Amino acid sequence: MSALAPIDRDKSLGAHVYDRLKRALMSGAFQPGQKLTVRSVAEDLQVSVTPAREGLNRLIDQGALEMPSAKTILVPVLTVAALKEVATIRRSLEGTAAELATANFGPSDIANLLSLQAELESAMNSGDYRRVLDRNESFHFGVYEKCGMPRLVGLIEAQWLRVGPSLNMLYPEFAVSRRGVSNHMRVLEGLQKRDAQAVRAAFEHDIDDGYATLSAALGKT
Amino acid sequence: MSALAPIDRDKSLGAHVYDRLKRALMSGAFQPGQKLTVRSVAEDLQVSVTPAREGLNRLIDQGALEMPSAKTILVPVLTVAALKEVATIRRSLEGTAAELATANFGPSDIANLLSLQAELESAMNSGDYRRVLDRNESFHFGVYEKCGMPRLVGLIEAQWLRVGPSLNMLYPEFAVSRRGVSNHMRVLEGLQKRDAQAVRAAFEHDIDDGYATLSAALGKT
DNA sequence: TGAAAATTTTTGTTGCATCAAATAACATCC
DNA sequence: GGATGTTATTTGATGCAACAAAAATTTTCA
Incomplete structure (x- = not known):
């Protein structure tokens, strides 16, 4: 320790x-x-x-x-069942937070997300997986926090904390998945169009992709 | 104390x-x-x-x-903002739990719910509001627990705990609302038809009704 | 009389010794 | 050798005194 x-x-x-x-x-x-x-x-x-x-x-x-x-x-060893449950909870909570946050987004907020996403991609290109995970987290919570519901955001944080350790252990396999990039792009598009349902769908898709990748990586352990 | x-x-x-x-x-x-x-x-x-x-x-x-x-x-004094946030979280979480639980319901499970609902209505008729609240809680969690996701159910419990004290304080005004009965009926119908979306919708409606009633009662304080 | 200051009381936090139970290490026996 | 019983160690839980800070109370003063 x-x-x-x-x-x-x-x-x-x-x-x-x-x-x-x-x-x-x-x-x-x-x-x-x-x-x-x-x-x-x-x-x-x-x-x-x-x-x-x-x-x-x-x-x-x-x-x-x-x-x-x-x-x-x-420190929990993530089972497939636990991961599935966390993914289910995350879909509900993060989908809702993202949907509600959309209306509160201004141009400067979107600009912040854009630069975060740029950093994420550059980190991915240089193979700095730890920084990929960090920027990914910032991107997600950068959206969620704008929903104006701190209790909801707190619950989401608790879910991330459950997956965190295992995520980090497997991060090369996980962070290398590039599907996350297009999901984030769709988030940004939805935000610009103020299309709350599109934003929610993009996040749900992102969570599903992450779940599939992690689940596969977990099965190999 | x-x-x-x-x-x-x-x-x-x-x-x-x-x-x-x-x-x-x-x-x-x-x-x-x-x-x-x-x-x-x-x-x-x-x-x-x-x-x-x-x-x-x-x-x-x-x-x-x-x-x-x-x-x-x-002991928290529930503000309208806090209540709204809890209602939002509850809609997400309980809707999901109910939806997932539907597939796991057998005839005996439905029978149990039916008798709970009968007790609820008889308590309502006799004006035993405390028992109304108790049976209402049993009805809800009787469904949620069948989703097989204990972490999800735990999160839901935490939300109920936030509203509990204020709910009890206002329970005559709250429990007297009879809209809950028809919502529960629709839950039971959906369960029998194994229509997960209908069950989810019924619970979401129930939460919305409760929110409206509580919100109004809260405003009068 | 009423606001401000001083004092007393209350309160959550912290460190630590102690306890019982669980875990680990070891010895014993078949 | 492997299972079993025994001892030693580790570990979380608990009670309690001490502490600093916040609240409540009392006193002071204009």
């Missing part, structure tokens, strides 16, 4: 632990199946066990970590 | 606290706006502050409780 560094203390330590673990999870610092312990996290982050346990429990609550038995905390 | 009684100790105390608070919230034991404290919950449930705090924080995490400042925990 030395993939973590000490944190600075201003607000709640438990919240800090949660944030740091979340980022570590999304950036692929932990392997699926890896065991975490309250004490090791506490030591790495230089806090006592109480806030460490709080951060871990929050992640367990939202399904970003697993506790198969009373004394073991694991 | 004397609306709570001591709990028995077998599994995790924090989990128990969470369960008890959840039930208390859904059954209307707390008023929206009411202040909760770690110590009072700990005392009522006869546990130390650590598991009490854990249970409270879990509820805060999923939005069933609020923490407007660093030292105050509140």
Whole structure:
């Protein structure tokens, strides 16, 4: 667990632990199946066990970590069934967020997305898969956040957190899939035409493609 | 907070606290706006502050409780904006769960729902609003749980928990609305015909009706 | 009388020792 | 050798005292 560094203390330590673990999870610092312990996290982050346990429990609550038995905390290994369920939830939630966000998009917002997409493609061309994943995330949430429903966006984040670790582990196979590019293009077109249904459809398609790719990669494990 | 009684100790105390608070919230034991404290919950449930705090924080995490400042925990007062957001999320999630559940329904499952609905209507006729709410909840989750996606059902539960306290406060005005009956009827018809889209539509309609009623009642506060 | 300041009380957070249970390591036996 | 029983270690949970900050209360003063 030395993939973590000490944190600075201003607000709640438990919240800090949660944030740091979340980022570590999304950036692929932990392997699926890896065991975490309250004490090791506490030591790495230089806090006592109480806030460490709080951060871990929050992640367990939202399904970003697993506790198969009373004394073991694991980074989840994504099963095909779990992936399918997350994909189903994501389709509902992200489709809705995207649909609602469309009306709130102005030219400058679209310009921001365009530059994000450009960065994504350049990262893809240079084989920088980690940056591909990062820009992809920014693109998606750049749209969702404009729906003006923070609780909805929070739920979506929780779903991403469940797939994050496995996604990172498989990212060369995943990020190399170029179908995502055309889906994002259709998002941008829909946004420009203010066609909410088209935007929703593009995101749903993107999620379906990602699900298929990940599902196939998972089967080979 | 004397609306709570001591709990028995077998599994995790924090989990128990969470369960008890959840039930208390859904059954209307707390008023929206009411202040909760770690110590009072700990005392009522006869546990130390650590598991009490854990249970409270879990509820805060999923939005069933609020923490407007660093030292105050509140039962949320539902704003119109929050209600609208919850209704949007519920439409997505519950619509999807209902749609997916349809294929898994057999005759005995439908019979169970029918008797639940009969109990609901008899409770409504006798003016037992609390029982109306209870049977309504059982009806909804009786369908959703058959979709075979526990994570999805968990997300739905979290949404109900957000509306629960305010729902209970207003339940005479809310439960008296008879539009729910015809929506449930359409659910049952759709289930019998195995028409997933009809079932989804019926639930979405039910949620919309509930939103409208609650929204109106909320405005009068 | 009423607003501002000072004081007391309340409150969530944190660190840590302790506990019981689960896990791991090891030895034993057939 | 492999299964089984035994011991040692690790681990999450819990209770509790101490702390700093926020709230509530009281006092002060114009």
